[in-house]
Amino acid sequence: MCLGIPGQIIKITDPERQLATVEVSGVKREINIACVVDPEQPIEHCIGYWVLVHVGFAMSRIDEEEAAKTLAILKELGEVQEVLHEMQESNKSLSQ
Amino acid sequence: MKYVDEFRNGQQAQEIAKKIAQLVEELGIDKKKPLQFMEVCGGHTHSIFRYGLAQFLPDEIEFIHGPGCPVCVLPMGVIDDCIAIAEKPNVIFTTFGDAMRVPGSQKSLLQAKAEGCDIRMVYSPLDALTLAKKNPDKEVVFFGLGFETTMPSTALTVQQAAKEQVNNFSLFCNHITIIPTIKAMLDSPDMRLDGFLGPGHVSMIIGTRPYEFIARDYQRPLVNAGFEPLDILQSVYMLVKQLVDKRCEVENQYKRLVPKEGNRAALQAIADVYELREFFEWRGLGSIDHSGVRIQPKYKQYDAELKFDLPKQKIADPDAAQCGEVVTGVIKPEQCKLFGKSCTPETPIGALMVSTEGACAAHYHYGRVEIPLANLGK
């Protein structure tokens, strides 16, 4: 739950609600990016950012190299899979 | 386990370990009274066990696994309150998966679900809000827990619910806040800590300033630490170095993620939605002043505590459970009378046995594995 997982912002889906599609280890999911938006820049500026995602919110920017390294470790520990599983379960909860 | 192996045999880890050992020797620590460093965050507890980090450190250094695993410190009464909400007609109760197996006084959320309550695991509070929009004839409640790392996510969700006027959504707010908790640890007469590994992801939100009182008023060093094994070893090195230099400072090993000022947008959302409670009850630790937050009156229609009638009972932990002593470092997990006997990850009695970030579960899973180590040149 407190685990952050790196992902890349690939598309802004709802500028008003500050939602974007973020790709986390091959899986795309809608994420709130309010905490990483630069108020001086248009929101589209965030496309391409690597971010640390906590429970559906991008909480901080990270550099690409750091993201790759963190992902590799988390994958090896089985923790990426766990988060992806949680996302899947959540989709099931929504479609019940 | 490529990375784990690489790490265990890696040059870098061994070099840091060697340097730590040298510093400890300079300090002339008595093995019987080792230095005690508390890692406040459950993520660190997890890494420490996962990588067998204690084995890289001289006997004169001991990790005290602090209270930073939010599900581990949830009192039983709160779980009972969750179940009371979930049992009401027309309610969909949503929560993070971690909270499902925490025992309440009668049952866990998982058991309540099996008995027919509509309890659903969600990945994000935003999913709970979506569920509310999809089910306008139901009351959807999200169980919010965690320190400042998860607090912005629920705060932003409540703001969003208010903006869109999703009035069948509410939050059962059980968030806790880190600073008063550390202060309570420092004030506790049982504790004799020599320094802290600061919780990296909480600090990413709150920045490093709020910790300064620890160095200033309590003369203890704190190093904000990342979660990779080398991060942790490096942070331990920085702590010992401060002791050798007779310094007491807040240092930041995790600069790549923790800005001094924290995250402005997140802090604004927290300040807008929450206010401090007078006190909050912790499992194993009792009541700690100002250690929890509740929803501000302006968002009262999204506050599950006001929307539903809750039993709000204080339920004591089972007598034999020694979770409080484990969390404060007075005893080690395996010294609890129930450890590995009646209390196991499959049948947890205390919450420390539930999440792998809890000291007892981490110890149960990884603590007893012998890990062959290359010669560290100790």
Ligand code: SF4
């Ligand atoms: S073994 Fe169980 S009862 Fe004992 S301290 Fe750990 S979680 Fe608590």
